[in-house]
Amino acid sequence: MAQFRLQGTKVLAATLGGGGDTVKAKNGSMVAYDGEMAFKKLSGGGDGVRGMVTRRLTGEQMTVMEVKGQGTCYFADRASDISLVRLAGEKLHVEASNLLCTDGGLRTGTTFTGLRGASQGNGLFTTSVEGTGWAAVMSDGPAVLLRVTRDTPLQVDPGAYVAHQGDLRQSFQSGVNFRTFMGEGSGESFQVRFEGDGVVYVQPSERNTLGGDV
Secondary structure (H helix, E strand, O other), rough: OOOOEEEOOEEEEEEEEEEEEEEEEOOOOOEEEEEEEEEEEEOOOOOHHHHHHHHHHOOOOOOOOEEEEEEEEEEEEOOEEEEEEEEEEEEEEEHHHHHEEEEEEEOOEEEOOOHHHOOOOOOEEEEEEEEEEEEEEOOOOOOEEEEEEEOOEEEOOOOOOOEEEEEEEEEEEEOOHHHHHHOOOOOOOOEEEEEEEEEEEEEOOOOOOOOOOO
């Protein structure tokens, strides 16, 4: 299993020990490496035929590279802030444009999101990451983890949503966010409501600069 650590807040260092260690990262996000590394561009869309078909239907394009070898590889993308998520059998849901890198042993797929994804121009699906290992998530500014409990549901602006994990249910409710009220928004008039038990990652900026999918 690869070992992930942060170099500052905007660079991920992934150390591979050889013996089959791999990571999957956003294509073009490698900024440096030491040791012996091999890079291979992969087809996008999650694992298996279902993921590929889903991305084609929704118009999303994922470009992922596989890195294997022995040494340390450094990843970054557009000076985005990076958060590390350690999974131990759980599932992480994350916007595809916010996913930088995962341990090669983690399974990726697609999850239906409905209105949230469509409103952001990312189609109707987002990315799920599941298994045991590390994932690196990007955000426009330092990500904030907000706790959701069964007594305290959470409403999130769709443009600020980055990821979530835990036993959470999503729904959509109409409303007017501050940017729309001031005439500066894109006309969105709903929020994403999370109920249950888990955490939601949000960024302190609306999604408009991170660009394309992994």
